[in-house]
Amino acid sequence: GQNIDQPTEMTATEGAIVQINCTYQTSGFNGLFWYQQHAGEAPTFLSYNVLDGLEEKGRFSSFLSRSKGYSYLLLKELQMKDSASYLCAVRDTEAAGNKLTFGGGTRVLVKP
Amino acid sequence: DAGVIQSPRHEVTEMGQEVTLRCKPISGHNSLFWYRQTMMRGLELLIYFNNNVPIDDSGMPEDRFSAKMPNASFSTLKIQPSEPRDSAVYFCASSSARAGLAVYEQYFGPGTRLTVT
Numbered sequence: 001g002q003n004i005d006q007p008t009e010m011t012a013t014e015g016a017i018v019q020i021n022c023t024y025q026t027s028g029f030n031g032l033f034w035y036q037q038h039a040g041e042a043p044t045f046l047s048y049n050v051l052d053g054l055e056e057k058g059r060f061s062s063f064l065s066r067s068k069g070y071s072y073l074l075l076k077e078l079q080m081k082d083s084a085s086y087l088c089a090v091r092d093t094e095a096a097g098n099k100l101t102f103g104g105g106t107r108v109l110v111k112p
Numbered sequence: 113d114a115g116v117i118q119s120p121r122h123e124v125t126e127m128g129q130e131v132t133l134r135c136k137p138i139s140g141h142n143s144l145f146w147y148r149q150t151m152m153r154g155l156e157l158l159i160y161f162n163n164n165v166p167i168d169d170s171g172m173p174e175d176r177f178s179a180k181m182p183n184a185s186f187s188t189l190k191i192q193p194s195e196p197r198d199s200a201v202y203f204c205a206s207s208s209a210r211a212g213l214a215v216y217e218q219y220f221g222p223g224t225r226l227t228v229t
Contacts, residue, residue, distance in 0.1 A: 042220035098143050098207050098216055104154040
């Protein structure tokens with residue numbers, strides 16, 4: 001089975017940095033994804049990690065440690081438009097195709 | 113690229129009625145996923161198809177739910193009969209099926225907000 005945990009909610013100030021942690025216990029692992037979802041909209045792809053280490057993409061970075069079953073998404077220079085839910089998702093084994101299991105999501109509120 | 117297309121965007125129906133949700137995946141994608149999202153349970157995978165064949169339907173809640181993919185460009189999710197607890201946002205997503213080290217992220221449609229009264 002799959003178990004993915006992330007905090008429910010976080011609050012941060014505009015211009016600051018926020019780190020969203022995700023821990024997972026899964027029967028198979030073939031990559032970890034982060035998605036952003038604004039209220040009333042569909043999830044959109046942010047980042048992907050399959051090897052240990054940090055992937056940087058502009059203001060957003062994602063880190064993975066497979067041995068620890070741990071990932072984080074780092075949002076820098078926060079902007080008001082970053083207020084959204086952030087979903088951690090684990091892709092199952094290659095044999096299972098491209099199936100993703102999502103965590104419950106972390107709602108980030110950016111305050112002025 | 114039009115992205116994943118879903119219809120209707122909103123559906124309000126009475127308990128006991130049949131509901132059919134529709135999805136057109138991105139052209140060239142050969143995996144299609146149906147999800148349900150609620151505040152209580154988050155984003156849950158209901159069923160997914162590879163090359164029009166259902167691969168895993170273990171997330172389908174009960175026999176009232178059924179899904180079909182008659183060709184590469186169309187899929188339906190049907191609920192019959194519908195119940196108030198089926199009220200949720202239903203998302204369709206598509207991607208390429210090949211895994212390995214490639215990203216092949218899932219692209220989500222805008223969703224159908226279903227309300228069963």
